[in-house]
Amino acid sequence: MLKYIGKRLLAMIPVILGVTLIVYLIMSLAPGDPARTILGEQATEEQVAQLRSEMGLDQPIIVQYFRYIWNLLHGDLGRSYQSRIDVSTEIFSRFPNTIKLALTASLFSVILALPLGIIAAVRQNTFFDSFSMFVAIIGISCPTFWFGLILILVFAVNLKWFPVSGQVDNFKGMVLPALTLAFNSMASMARVTRSSMLEVIRQDYIRTARAKGVSNRNVILRHAVPNAMIPTVTVIGLRIGGLLAGAVICETVFSWPGIGRLLVQSIQSRNTPVVLGCIIIFSICFSLVNLIVDILYAFIDPRIKSQYQ
Amino acid sequence: MSERMKNGAASEYALEIENLNVEYHVDKEVVHALNGISLKVKKGETIGLVGETGAGKTTTGLSILRLIPSPPGVVKGTIRVMGEDIGSLSEKQMEAIRGKLVSMIFQDPMTSLNPTKTVNDQIAEVIRLHDKIGKKEAAAKAGDMLEMVGIPRDRGVEFPHQFSGGMKQRVVIAMALACSPEILIADEPTTALDVTIQAQVLDMIRDLKKQYNMSMIMITHDLGIVAEICDTVAIVYAGSIVEYGTLEDIFNRTAHPYTVGLFGSLPNMDDRTQRLKPIQGLMPDPTNLPSGCPFSPRCPRATAECFAKKPELQNIGGEHLVACHLVKEG
Amino acid sequence: MEKTEFKQRSMLVETWKRLQKNKGAMIGLAIVLILFLLAIFAGVIYDYQEDVIKQDYNELLQGPSAKHWFGTDELGRDLLARIIYGSRASLFISFAAVALAAVIGCFFGAISGYFGGKVDSVIMRLTDILLAIPETLFAITLVAALGTSTFTLIIALAISNIPIYCRLLRGSVMTQRGSEHVEAAKAIGARTSTIIMQHILPNCLAPVLVQFTLSIATTILTISGLSFLGLGVSPPTPEWGSLLSSSRSYMREHTYLTIFPGLAIMVTILSLNLLGDGLRDALDPRLR
Numbered sequence: 045m046l047k048y049i050g051k052r053l054l055a056m057i058p059v060i061l062g063v064t065l066i067v068y069l070i071m072s073l074a075p076g077d078p079a080r081t082i083l084g085e086q087a088t089e090e091q092v093a094q095l096r097s098e099m100g101l102d103q104p105i106i107v108q109y110f111r112y113i114w115n116l117l118h119g120d121l122g123r124s125y126q127s128r129i130d131v132s133t134e135i136f137s138r139f140p141n142t143i144k145l146a147l148t149a150s151l152f153s154v155i156l157a158l159p160l161g162i163i164a165a166v167r168q169n170t171f172f173d174s175f176s177m178f179v180a181i182i183g184i185s186c187p188t189f190w191f192g193l194i195l196i197l198v199f200a201v202n203l204k205w206f207p208v209s210g211q212v213d214n215f216k217g218m219v220l221p222a223l224t225l226a227f228n229s230m231a232s233m234a235r236v237t238r239s240s241m242l243e244v245i246r247q248d249y250i251r252t253a254r255a256k257g258v259s260n261r262n263v264i265l266r267h268a269v270p271n272a273m274i275p276t277v278t279v280i281g282l283r284i285g286g287l288l289a290g291a292v293i294c295e296t297v298f299s300w301p302g303i304g305r306l307l308v309q310s311i312q313s314r315n316t317p318v319v320l321g322c323i324i325i326f327s328i329c330f331s332l333v334n335l336i337v338d339i340l341y342a343f344i345d346p347r348i349k350s351q352y353q
Numbered sequence: 354m355s356e357r358m359k360n361g362a363a364s365e366y367a368l369e370i371e372n373l374n375v376e377y378h379v380d381k382e383v384v385h386a387l388n389g390i391s392l393k394v395k396k397g398e399t400i401g402l403v404g405e406t407g408a409g410k411t412t413t414g415l416s417i418l419r420l421i422p423s424p425p426g427v428v429k430g431t432i433r434v435m436g437e438d439i440g441s442l443s444e445k446q447m448e449a450i451r452g453k454l455v456s457m458i459f460q461d462p463m464t465s466l467n468p469t470k471t472v473n474d475q476i477a478e479v480i481r482l483h484d485k486i487g488k489k490e491a492a493a494k495a496g497d498m499l500e501m502v503g504i505p506r507d508r509g510v511e512f513p514h515q516f517s518g519g520m521k522q523r524v525v526i527a528m529a530l531a532c533s534p535e536i537l538i539a540d541e542p543t544t545a546l547d548v549t550i551q552a553q554v555l556d557m558i559r560d561l562k563k564q565y566n567m568s569m570i571m572i573t574h575d576l577g578i579v580a581e582i583c584d585t586v587a588i589v590y591a592g593s594i595v596e597y598g599t600l601e602d603i604f605n606r607t608a609h610p611y612t613v614g615l616f617g618s619l620p621n622m623d624d625r626t627q628r629l630k631p632i633q634g635l636m637p638d639p640t641n642l643p644s645g646c647p648f649s650p651r652c653p654r655a656t657a658e659c660f661a662k663k664p665e666l667q668n669i670g671g672e673h674l675v676a677c678h679l680v681k682e683g
Numbered sequence: 684m685e686k687t688e689f690k691q692r693s694m695l696v697e698t699w700k701r702l703q704k705n706k707g708a709m710i711g712l713a714i715v716l717i718l719f720l721l722a723i724f725a726g727v728i729y730d731y732q733e734d735v736i737k738q739d740y741n742e743l744l745q746g747p748s749a750k751h752w753f754g755t756d757e758l759g760r761d762l763l764a765r766i767i768y769g770s771r772a773s774l775f776i777s778f779a780a781v782a783l784a785a786v787i788g789c790f791f792g793a794i795s796g797y798f799g800g801k802v803d804s805v806i807m808r809l810t811d812i813l814l815a816i817p818e819t820l821f822a823i824t825l826v827a828a829l830g831t832s833t834f835t836l837i838i839a840l841a842i843s844n845i846p847i848y849c850r851l852l853r854g855s856v857m858t859q860r861g862s863e864h865v866e867a868a869k870a871i872g873a874r875t876s877t878i879i880m881q882h883i884l885p886n887c888l889a890p891v892l893v894q895f896t897l898s899i900a901t902t903i904l905t906i907s908g909l910s911f912l913g914l915g916v917s918p919p920t921p922e923w924g925s926l927l928s929s930s931r932s933y934m935r936e937h938t939y940l941t942i943f944p945g946l947a948i949m950v951t952i953l954s955l956n957l958l959g960d961g962l963r964d965a966l967d968p969r970l971r
Contacts, residue, residue, distance in 0.1 A: 062812035067824055074828040181960075185952035187904055189911045190927060190945030193934060201935055248464040255418055255459075256479040256528065257451035260444070270469045289817035293908050308912050311827045319827050323820060331815050346469055346512040 045342065045349065052338045056331055061113070063327045068109045071320045077101075078316065081125045121321040131321045135303055139325065141212050142291055142302030148222040149294075150284050153230035160230075161237025162272075166264055168242060176234065183231020188290050192224035192297040210298035221298040225290050229283035236279040240272040247271070274345050281337025285330045292326075365436070367536050367568035368394040368417065373430035375412050375421060375592075382640045386412045388592040388647075389430075391666075394536070394585075399562065399569040401583035403576065403615070407636055409592040410572040411460070414538040417570075418455055419447050435535055453483040456529035457538040458558075461545045462521035466513035473499070473509030476528045483532045498527040502557065519550035526558065533565050540572045555581065576615060580604065585672075588612050591637050591647035594666065598673035608675040611648045646678065654679055698889075701965035708961020714954035722770045734764040736919055746939060753943045756926075757933055762940065765921040766947045772922045773951075776833060777902035780840035785895055787841070788848025789887075793879055795849065796856030803853070810846035818843040818905050826914045836915060840902050851894055855887035889966040896959035900952045907948050923948045 079095040080087070096102050100111055115122070121131040160180070164173040199220060200208040211217020244250065245268055253267045254260075292304035299305070307322035342348045375387040387409045394400050402410045415421050419439055421428050432439050434454055439447065459465040467475060476495035480486065486494075496506035502523040513521055522542060529537060539558060543551040559582050562569050571583055579586055579600070586603040588596040588611065596609040607613050617630035634651040637643055643650055649659040658678045666674040702708050721728075738758040745755040753762035795806040816824075818840065825839035859865055860883065868882045909915035910924030918925055923944045930940035 058808070059811055059815050062808075063815045066812065066816070070824050070828045072828075075830075181953060181956055182949070185900070185949050185956050187907055187911075187924070187927075187945065187948050187952075189908060189924075190941075190948065193927065193931070193941050194945070197934060197938060197941065248459060248461060249467040251415075251420065252459060252465045252525070252528075253467065254420055255451055255457045257448045257453060257482050258478065259448055267467055267470075271467070274469075286817055289819040292819065292823065293912060296912055307823070308914075311823070311914065316827075323824050323827075326820055327816055330817060330820075334815065344469070346471075347514050 048342050048348065049339055052335055056335050060328055060331050063331065064113060064324050065109055067323050067327060068112060068320065069105065071316060071323070072105055072108075074316050076314075076316075078125060082128075116324070121324075122317045124315050124318050131317050134306065134318060135321050135325060138301055138303045138306050141300060142288075142295070142304060144212065145210075145218070145221055145225060145294070145300060145302060146284070146287050146291055148218055149225035149229070149287055149291075152222050152226035153233055153283070153287075154280060156226070157230045157233035158237055158276075161234040161276075162241055162264070162269060164234070165238045165241030165245065165272075173238075177238065180231040180234045180238075183227050184235070186227065188224060188228055189293050189297050191227050192220070192294060195220050195224055196297075210295075210300040212301060221294055221300055224297065225287055225294040228290065229287050232283055233276065233280055237272065237276050240275045241268060244268045244272045270344065274341070277337060277340055277344060281334055281340075284337075285333045288326055288329055288333070365396060366393045366433070367396045367398075367435060368392075368570070369431075369433040370413075370417070371431040371433075373413070373416055373432065374428070375409070375416060376427045377425045378427065379425050384639045385642055386592055386639060387416070388642070390589070390592070390594055392587055392594065392597065394568045394570065396535070396568055397566050398584045399571055399582055401579040401586040402570060402572045402589055403574060403579055403586060404589035405574060405636055407639070408589045410589055411540050412592075413589070414457055414540050414570065414572055417536070417538060418451050418457060420451075449483070452479045452529075452534070453532045454534055455536045455538065456532070456534040458522075458525055458529050458540060458542045460541040462518055462525050463545065465525050466521055468513055471510050471512055472516070472524050476509075476524070476531055479528055479531050495527075495531065498531050499524070501530075501561075502527040519546050519554060522546060522550075522554055523557070526554070526561070530561055530565065534567060536568045536570070537562065538570045538572065541574070542571075543578070544573075544575075558582070576619060588615070591642060592639065593647060593676065594674075595648065595676045596674065597666065599671070602671065602673040606670075606673065608669060608673070608680045609648075609677050610652050610654055610679070614651075646676075698962075698965045702961055705961040705964065707957040708965070711954035711957030711961065714950060715958060718770055718951055718954070719774070721767050722774050725767045725771060729761070729764040729767065734761050736760070746937070754937070754939045756940060757929065762926075762943055765926060766923065766944055769921040769923045769926060769944070770947070770951070772833075772916045772920060773903045773906055773948075776836050776840070776906055776916075777899050780837045781844055781895060781898045781902055783837065783841040784844030784898070785848050785891060788845040789852045789884075789891060791845075792849040792852030793856050793884065793887075796853035797860060797875075797879060797883070799857075806849065807853075810849050813843065813846045816843065818901070819908060822905060822909055823912075823914060826909065831914055831917050833916070836906065836909070840905060844898055844902065847894060847898065848891065851890055852887055855890060856883055859883045859886050893959055893963045893966065896955055896962060900955035900959065903948070903955075904952055 077092070077096075079092045079099060079101060083091055083095060093102075100108055112122070119132055119136075121135065123129065124131055124134065160176045164176045167173050196208055199205045206220050207217050209217075210221040249271075250263060250267055253263045258267070291302060292307060294300065295302045295304035296308055303322045303325060307319060307326075310316075310318035310322065370390060370392050373387050373390040374385075377384040377386060390409070390413060392400065402413060404410055412421065416428055417432055417434070417439075419428075419432075419442075434450060439450065442450070466472070470478075473492060473495045476498050477488075477491040480491040480494050481488070484491075484494075492509075496509055499506050499509050504520060504523055504527075508516075513524070516524065522545075526542070542558060543554050546554060555578060558569075562582075569582075571578065573579060583600055585599050586597070587594045588603070588609065590611050596603065596607075596612050598606075603612065607616060611632070614630070614632035618632060620629060632651055633653075637647055637650065643660070645658075645660040645662055646652070646655070646664050649655040652659060656678065662678070664676045664678045666676045667680075669675050669680060702712075738760060739755070745751055747754045751761050751763065753766065756762055756765065791806050795803045813821075821843040822836065822839040825835055825842075829835045856879075865878060865882050868878050873882070906915055907922070907924030907927070910922045911928045913925070913928065915924055916922035918929070926944040927941060930937070930944065934941045
C-alpha cells in the first residue's frame with residue numbers, strides 16, 4: 045500500500061513540474077517589463093537594467109522558472125509589482141476560504157449525487173429515475189454563474205432566506221455559494237453513479253448474491269455499490285478538480301474572498317506575480333486532488349491493492 | 354442408480370415443476386423462453402437438463418430460485434420445493450430458501466464472484482444469512498468449506514482475481530454447498546473451464562453430492578457429463594421438454610429425432626470413419642415459434658402432422674416420455 | 684472495398700434509426716439545428732448596427748413586449764437580437780477550438796496508439812500534463828498573459844481539448860491495431876498510411892463524433908464563464924456570458940435581463956448534451 049502511494053507521489057512530481065512550467069512560460073509572454081513597471085516611467089535605463097539583474101530577469105527563462113519553484117518551496121511567491129506586498133501572504137490568507145468553499149461544495153455534491161444515482165439505477169425507468177436524470181442533465185447544462193444568480197434572485201432577494209453575498213464564517217452565508225458550485229458536479233456524479241450501477245447490476249456476481257439469499261437491499265448496498273464506486277470515484281476526482289476551476293467563477297458571483305476572486309481582480313489590475321501565484325497554486329491543488337483519488341482507488345479496488353502487496 | 358433405489362419407496366419429491374411458462378416482454382415482442390415444462394426430482398436424485406444454448410435450461414434453473422427478473426419476465430406455472438409452492442411465498446421467505454434449500458452454481462466462475470470482496474467473506478456471507486451464527490464461527494466454517502473443495506484455508510483472505518478459473522469454480526461450489534442445500538442446481542458448471550480441470554471439478558461435485566445427499570439438477574449440453582452423473586434426463590428444445598426418461602431410456606432407447614440428432618453430433622470413437630451427422634439448421638426464434646412441433650423445421654422425418662400440431666409428451670414405457678408424433682405408444 | 688463502404692453506410696443508417704427512437708436526442712438535434720440557422724441568418728432578422736450595437740435612450744430597460752420580445756438592456760438595445768448575435772460568438776469560437784483540438788488530438792492520438800513505444804509514452808506524458816490543468820484555468824492563464832481576443836480564446840480552448848481526443852483515439856487505435864482486418868491489411872502489404880487512414884480511422888470516428896458534441900457543449904459553457912469574468916469576448920460584441928455579467932447591476936428590478944441569456948445558454952448546452960447522449964447510446968446499442 046505504501047509502495048503504491050509512493051509510486052503515485054513520484055509520478056505526480058513531473059506532472060506538477062510540467063504544469064507549473066507551462067503556466068510559467070505562458071505568463072512570461074505577458075507584455076511589459078516588470079522592472080520598468082516597478083520603477084515607473086521616470087527611471088533611467090541603468091536603473092531598470094540594475095533591477096532586472098537583481099530580479100534575475102536577464103537570465104534564461106528556465107533558470108528563472110527553477111528559481112521561482114525553489115522559492116515557492118520556501119513559501120515565497122515574490123512580490124506584487126504595484127503594492128510590493130508579499131504575494132504568498134496575500135494568497136495564503138485567502139486560500140483557506142477557497143478550500144472551505146470547495147470542500148463544502150464537494151461534500152454537498154457527493155452526499156446528494158450518490159443516493160440519487162443509486163436509487164435512479166435501482167428504480168430504472170420509473171418516474172424517480174426520469175425525474176432525477178432530468179435534474180442531472182439540467183445540472184450539467186446550466187452555467188455555474190447563472191445558477192448562482194438565479195439562487196441569489198430567488199433565495200436571497202425574494203425569499204430573503206440567505207444573504208446576497210457569501211459569508212465565510214457562518215454556515216448560512218456558505219449555503220448558496222456551495223450549492224452553486226456543487227450543482228454541476230453533483231449532476232455529473234449522479235449520472236456516472238447511475239450508469240455504473242446499471243452496469244454492475246447486470247453482472248453475474250449480483251445474480252450469485254441473490255441466489256445466496258441476500259436481501260434486495262443488501263445486494264444493492266453490499267454488492268453493487270462497492271463495485272459501482274470504482275468508476276464513480278474517478279469522476280468524483282475529476283469533478284472536484286473542476287470544482288476548483290468553478291470556484292473562480294463562483295467566488296466572483298458571491299464576492300467570496302478566496303483566491304479565485306483574487307485571481308480575477310489581479311488579472312484586471314495586471315498584477316502578474318499574483319496571477320501567476322494563484323494559477324500555480326490552483327494547478328498544484330488540482331494535481332493533489334488527482335493524487336488523493338488515485339490513492340482512494342487502491343482502497344476501493346482490490347485488484348490495485350494486491351498488485352502492491 | 355443406487356440413490357434412486359434407496360429413496361424410491363418413499364415417493365417424495367424434492368422438486369416438482371408443473372407446466373412452467375416463462376415469457377419476456379421486450380419492445381412489444383414476446384420471447385417464449387419456456388413453454389410448459391413439467392418435471393419432478395426425487396430426493397437424492399440427479400436430473401440432467403440437456404439442450405443447446407438458448408433452449409431455456411438456465412431459465413428453468415433461475416425460475417426455481419424465483420430469480421427471473423420481472424419485468425420483463427412473466428412466469429406462470431407451479432414450482433414446489435420440498436412440497437412447498439414457492440409461487441405463494443413472500444420475497445422474504447424466498448430469500449430464506451435461496452442458498453439454504455436451493456443453491457445454484459453458475460456457468461462462468463470468472464464473473465460469478467464479487468471482485469471487491471474476499472473469497473472467505475463471500476462464503477461466510479451465505480453462512481451468516483442462513484445459520485444464525487457469529488462472525489468468527491462463520492469465517493471458520495467458510496475456511497472449512499474452502500478446504501473441502503481443495504483450497505488451503507489461508508487463501509481465503511485473497512480476492513477472486515487472484516484465483517484461477519478452476520479455483521474460482523471451487524469457491525463458487527463451496528459457497529453453494531455452505532448451508533447444505535437440499536437441491537443443487539449446477540448450470541454448466543464446467544463449460545468455462547479447461548478440459549483437465551473439468552474432470553476434477555465434475556468428480557468433486559459428484560462426490561460432494563453423495564456426501565450431502567442432495568438432489569441435483571445438472572444443466573449441460575454435454576452428453577458425456579450426463580452419462581457420468583445423471584439418474585434421469587430431460588432433453589429440452591426451444592423451451593419444451595421433448596424427451597424425458599432414465600439414463601438408460603435416453604441412451605439405449607433413444608426415441609425423439611432431436612435426441613437422435615444430439616447423439617449423431619458426437620464423434621464415434623470406435624468407428625472414426627463414420628461421418629458426424631450434425632443437426633441441420635438453427636433453433637427457432639423464441640419470439641416466433643413454429644405452430645407445430647418446435648423441432649419440425651429441422652427434423653429429417655417431419656410429416657404434415659408435425660408442422661400442424663404440437664405433440665404432447667406421451668409415455669412409451671416405464672417413465673420414458675416423448676413428445677413426437679412419429680413415436681407411437683408401447 | 685465496396686463491401687466495407689456498404690457496411691459503413693448501413694451502420695450509419697442503423698445508428699440514425701436508433702437515434703430517431705430517442706426523443707430527447709431528436710429534440711436536442713432540432714434545437715441545435717434551429718440555433719445554427721438563427722446564428723447563420725441573424726443578419727436577415729436583425730441589422731447588426733441598428734439593433735445590436737446602437738444605443739437607444741428612449742428604450743432603456745424596457746420589459747418584454749411585442750416590440751422587444753425579451754425586452755431591452757441598460758443601453759436600450761434589443762435583448763433578443765443581442766442573444767441571437769451572441770450565439771454567433773459562442774458557436775464560432777467553440778466550433779473552431781474543438782475542431783482544431785479534434786484534428787490535432789486525433790493526429791497525435793493515432794500516432795501514439797499505432798506506433799506505441801517511446802513516441803507513445805512521450806505523447807502520453809504530455810497529455811497527462813495538459814489534462815492536469817482545468818480548461819477554464821488554462822484559458823484564464825492564456826488570456827491573462829496575452830489579453831482578450833477571439834484568437835487567444837480559440838487557441839486556449841483548443842489546447843485544453845487536445846488531450847481528450849488524443850487519449851480517445853489512442854485507445855481506439857490500439858484496439859483496432861490488434862484486430863483481424865488490420866492484420867489482414869498488413870499481411871497483404873498495405874502501407875502504414877493506408878492502414879491508418881482507410882482501415883483504422885473510419886472505425887474510430889463514432890466515439891470522436893460523440894465527444895465532439897459534448898466538447899462543444901462544455902466549451903460554450905467555458906466561453907460564457909470567461910466572458911462573465913470579463914476575460915472572454917469583450918463588449919460591445921454581444922456574448923451570452925457578458926450579457927449576464929452586465930445584467931448583474933439591474934438584476935433585482937429587471938430579472939428578465941438575467942433570465943433570458945442564461946436560458947439561452949442552458950437550452951443550447953442541454954440540446955447538445957441530449958444529442959451527445961443519444962448519439963452515444965445509438966452508436967453503442969449494448970447499453971440499454
